[in-house]
Amino acid sequence: MSTIREAFNGPYAHKEGPEYHWAAYEGKVPYPRPGCCASQINAPPGGKYRSTKDYPDDVLRFVRSHPIMYQSVHPVHERPVLLRTNGKHNLKQLVVDRVDAEDGEYDVLFIGTDAGIVLKIITIYNEETETMEEVVLEELHVFKVPTPIITMDLSVKRQNLYIGSKSGIAQLRIHQCDIYGSACTDCCLARDPYCCWDGVSCTRYYRPGTPAKRRYRRQDIRHGDVIQQCLDQEPNGETFTKTGERLLYGIEKNSTLLECNPRSPQAKVLWFVETKNMKQDEIKTDDRVIKTELGLLFLKLHRMDAGTYICKAREHGFTQIVTKIKLDVLVEEQIDSMFHKTEGEERPHKIPCTVQSGSHQGSRPWYKEFLQLIGYNNFQRVEEYCQKVWCIEKKRKKSKVAGSKWKYSSIQERKVKTRSQTEHRRAPRHALDT
Template identity: 40%
Template sequence: MKDSLLSTSLDDITQNPRKLYWPASPDRVQECLMAGKDPELECANFLRVLQHFNQTHLYVCGTGAFNPRCSFIPTSIFLQSEHQTLLYSQTECGKGKCPYDPFQKTASAVVDGELYAGITSDFMSRDSAFFRSLGSRHVIRTEQYDSTWLQDAQFVRVAPLSETDNPEDDKVYVFFTERAQEAEGAAGKVLYSRVARVCKNDIGGQRSLVNKWSTFQKARMVCSVPGPDGLQTHFDQLQDIFILNGKDKKNPLIYGLFTTSSDILNGSAVCVYRMEDVVRAFKGNFLHKEGPQYKWAEFTGKVPYPRPGTCPSSTYGSYSSTREYPDDVIFFSRTHPLLQEHVLPLGERPLLVRVGISYKFSKLLVDRVEAVDSTYDVLFIGTDSGLVLKAIHLPREHGQGQEVTLEQMQVFQHRAPVTAMELSKKKQWLFVGSKEGVSQLALYQCELYGQACAECCLARDPYCTWDGHACSPYMPSVRRRNARHLGEDEDPLTQCVRQGAGLQVEAEQRVMLVAEGNSTYLECLPRSRHAAVTWYKQAGENSPELNQVVTGEQLVVIERGVLIRRAELSHGGVYHCQVEEHGYHWTAVTVRLAVWSSSANRVHGSLSGSSYQGAGTLPWYEDVMALIHPGNLGQHCRALGYRPPRNHRRHGNIMMKREKGEKEKHGAGRGGGGRAAGRKSRSKPQQRAPRSA
């Protein structure tokens, strides 16, 4: 946010947003401009730290035109009717809390009234550091200009995590990406993702590491895909972290969103880690390097006691403070911050992978949903092209499981990268932010999944269930006798039979007319993005025999339809679009195609049997006027049993155009073909009409 802080309602973000105006000091803006910075993108106050300090105040920091400033802001200020302005005198120095450069990544968290922040702390953005400030204790940070601690770190997330029941052992974790010193032959240019931790009661050393972290340690986080030759394809650039707490608060799941750092392979992945695996890595051996000409290797010497990285507590003798630690412990902590063991994901492979696509993942949010049969983690993934993906992972007893993308939504019109996502469990809203603004999306739209039990089950959306009559939101507090299961063990057909629900998915009926020699398109858009489509043509009007439609000289079968380049009389007939998903088959669309021959003055392919009543619902009606002999059009339509609407005028045998409103309602094809207005489909990215502010 630039020069202001907004507050709005969770029910509707467009209703009466309140603004707190907080510009940079005019003097600092002038100095920023004199330093050659951009007046629009750099020489302003960009808010980079926004934390709840307590129930009544926020703690907010901004870049202040390369002069970071912070302030305690009372939440009551947003209850006032008029917009407010924050004065320079109401702020304090933000050095060590907020970066100078608005383009630098930062991560922060307020823990027990103290601010933990990973930032670049200098004007030139060369000093990557992890700070603790505020509170009554002295400011403490990582060792400065020591590449074994941090090198060009890009911070992603800061989170307090408790490993034991002893509060003296509580730690704060920081997740980031940096240039790896231990990568062989890379000259420090290879990026690795890291997780580091410090003790909350760390106050630095007595003679060494004064006002520096004395318990700082880090380990590599691995997210890779194993190849057939044993080589790993690594996703080394950490973009986001989401920590999902379960019943065991000391062992949450850590969801990591990664991208490739190579320009050759464009890919993204989501890996999941257990907290116990992270803790295990920090209990492993240390990496060591004897000198500039040596390689990194496992430290085989004696590790001092208490083990470096241990928090001072009554459990470890008489050490009540890190300042009481022996000098050899402090020295070892200073020279050996890197652990040898890597943190590996569950299953030692990603949960979700996208490679060779036009976008990269940028933000991640996870919602644990209680469904009818089990509990599922729903992933909302933002991308750098303004897309939001909604996906789940269905586990299997044997194998790696199945990732299912439920929806793909284009949230921002100009493909602005998604930079923030928040979820309101109580309000059931997803809030998505970018440089364009904020959008508000519903977590689910069960009505998009059709009006049949099988379609609802095949959607596999844990937010939705078949209630016996419709696909509707699942309410855990309400017991439903007719509720579908989501799992892999039972197919939708069996589920719906067991529940006594109707199995028939009603096929959409269409009638189309094309002039001989012209082109037309038979379209089939199943609701599911995972459905396979196959086209068949009846051997005859009343024949049960179906022949699969294959690509020929004048006919092309594509992913979601059949393109007839140049219609021939033999193309007339009844076509069936059959859909297969998850072992279940049904007919989604039936098209009766008639081909009009002007030379023979007849139609090949019967239009009878359709459910259409009158010409008012036929989208081909207007187009065929220009394609067939106008003198025969009215006569031919009457012969087929179609009567024009009463409000249509006649001039001789030529029927005048329908009114504009009718045209817009039904649409019109080109090239002699058209189709009736079809149902909504989730086979394409859905613009869910988000509210924006």
Template identity: 45%
Template sequence: MPEDNIFRMEDSHFENGRGKSPYDPKLLTASLLVDGELYSGTAADFMGRDFAIFRTLGHHHPIRTEQHDSRWLNDPRFISAHLIPESDNPEDDKIYFFFRENAIDGEHTGKATHARIGQICKNDFGGHRSLVNKWTTFLKARLICSVPGPNGIDTHFDELQDVFLMNSKDPKNPIVYGVFTTSSNIFKGSAVCMYSMTDVRRVFLGPYAHRDGPNYQWVPFQGRVPYPRPGTCPSKTFGGFDSTKDLPDEVITFARSHPAMYNPVFPINNRPIMIKTDVDYQFTQIVVDRVDAEDGQYDVMFIGTDIGTVLKVVSIPKETWHELEEVLLEEMTVFREPTVISAMKISTKQQQLYIGSATGVSQLPLHRCDVYGKACAECCLARDPYCAWDGSSCSRYFPTAKRRTRRQDIRNGDPLTHCSDLQHHDNPSGHTLEEKIIYGVENSSTFLECSPKSQRAVVYWQFQKQNDDRKEEIKVGDHMIRTEQGLLLRSLHRRDSGVYFCHAVEHGFMQTLLKVTLEVIDTDHLEELLHKEEDGDASKIKDATNSMTPSQKIWYRDFMQLINHPNLNTMDEFCEQVWKRDRKQRRQRPANAQVNTNKWKHLQENKKGRNRRTHEFERAPRSV
């Protein structure tokens, strides 16, 4: 029946949303459904001021955090919630909330944000005479993600944005990955910190934060802690109490006034595993995949940003497994327009990454081995655990595949050791050299584009003069500027004609990526030819072009076709006409042609103005 596909809301199934979802959808909230009960961190009022951690649904009475007490929650923004077992006894299971909030008065001078991890016991049903229908096991601790600085002054990343739990063989001890940004007005930056649940539990077993002294400041509590220790779940593991309603009054009173821990949780190795500063974006989301490679297991992080890009990063141990090197594998643009990535999910079964934003949902494959080139060395230098050289291409790595031709080295990325027996000795990289011919007009500028596929390679340029076998290193200065995309020659001279070599150097391995032959056209010669073109003297034009090289003659003929053709308005149309004309000649030209379209249009508007036409052509950047 057609009616079967119609969605209807039944009045009898309406549920009060208070304590389950916020009135304002823009507020950051987190929720988790466990055994039919909903744990949610959200705002309970219309104004968005009464934030609390609730447990609703199920058969028990709703329960929440203490109301209007900044020691418990101080204008929080919830990130995520997770169930993590404490022991083999399910009665000890705890729900952990990750959030950020304003620092409690006295914790920090001025207004500051702190990242937090909060815990509650799954079998917490509130107190009997005090904290009725309130959590009795709620505790919170600060998450530190900072870079140690001089004089003991750290650079803190306090704005917690996202959390991902990487499960291990022991379900009680997942690795916690957190994405942080700065709340500083001085600089913008992002960081990823990694935490151990062992360190988290150690903090929750440490001293409670207590206000004392003449300035009513926060200090570690030095008095007697009541038994059972506040924050401990009632279970047979620790004995004595079957329910939180049976807890002594002194335990409830202490828990009510001491919800915060004094010691913070520091990340593994006491510093971030990845930092990004001085960039035009910040991290927003993270998911992690544990990948089996030839030389071990590696965690590959996919990090979303606020401009719609995703960074693919792998953690590689250095001398020991406690010291990690973060290698950026790819930086992928997901959405056409810059937009904040607000959600990410990973499917290891489908080998897909799903990305959500305000503009839509997209998916990316976890591995794109073909982007690393078509040579063994490039595949090996990529250090992508998903990919390996299979003897003919860079393809998906499978642990069960044959090992005879498979090449992969994630830890060291050494192509000389792993690829030399597969390639020709004169060209161990197996790389096909790209060659181009570029023309430029004297006193104009030109750009030699060259960027390696690897994010970590260093570009090295060499220059070889015409009719000279020697190569010399290019020294950048006012005349030549080196950028991430290539080499800019600001003002061409005749002496700039020659062959330019672009090399990529990584891990002591150098391969040539590009060979560019640059021919600089003499301005006086060009002006003379244009003058003769206007006079229509074919014999003079032929005599003047005899001194040109064959490639210069092709360039001049194409140039004249452009400025004399009334129907070609853009350089793209010009190139399309020229390339279709002669397939053999087209192979001698570069694959990409870049010019200033407005200047070319200006040339066509006035064919009789030789001086202005020549002047405009000299000023236009050339890469054809």
């Protein structure tokens, strides 16, 4: 505010003509000074200014010819708080909430766009490099149908954000700490001033002195230093590399997508493949293998692409495994031989639920022929899974039919129930009249 007050008390901008540059006005400034509010203080003796309309004519003429102040009011750190070029959406509304964090105060920007999306952003100034870092905390799709946001209001007391558009009004919580997961690393990498790691989960941050159930807090908004904040959280000094392995099948000469979705939008995604000697080589992209926002895309799958792929997320010098995918490639010749059988061969359509896994009594289910293409190393596991799924579905349908058959103990009870349901579904009386 002191910078704004200094600009309005400084010189006015003056221009001699259309082809001249703006310069500071050095002439006489009329009284009352243009820009001051009308009051009894700046009125002449015995007079009174009720509004600026009562100012003398020379003051009003000066205002028309000098509407601009010469000194500019720059943002903090002499640079824009948020700068975006070639953005996907136009920014329509803005509300700001100043939040206390463990390492200082931060201004959280809630920006409404013309597509019904609310961006939750903080900007961090780096004094060493004199640069602004933009951190997108959340990208909230408020309305199902994209519609411009025309109004936004923030309730600090209720911790809610109210969004209005032509299609309706929505209410959102300004913090959702549980979406960052249950790990200390994910909570600290989120860098959300509203949230912190309390030793058990990612929860709401409360300033020191506020009574809370757990006072243990881990938070680093400025640097996001996970190694310093969360290293002692891992048992036995492990390095955050535990993750499950998924099995994915792809057909030769077809396209296949290996999905990878890191929690932090600021993380850099890296793809590696395991070699025979258990080393990890980083994948190099080309015209056939492309890195996308959703994952690693193979436009044309080759036999040699089979292997174990590892997706890692790197942020602030910390790297963690997001997902691990084992890719099996089905050979094209085997697929063709399976679908081009002679007409005399028939496949049974019913899955024998009574047959145990590994037994080959009776007719051979058609899906086992497809499992042969995968390889007998996974045949037993997949066969048990398929039989379990189909048998549970078959039992569920049988129990549903039996339940509906014996739902009513007598014919009279069934009639009464049917009549009551008909009365309940009957249309209103005025609708029948029309």
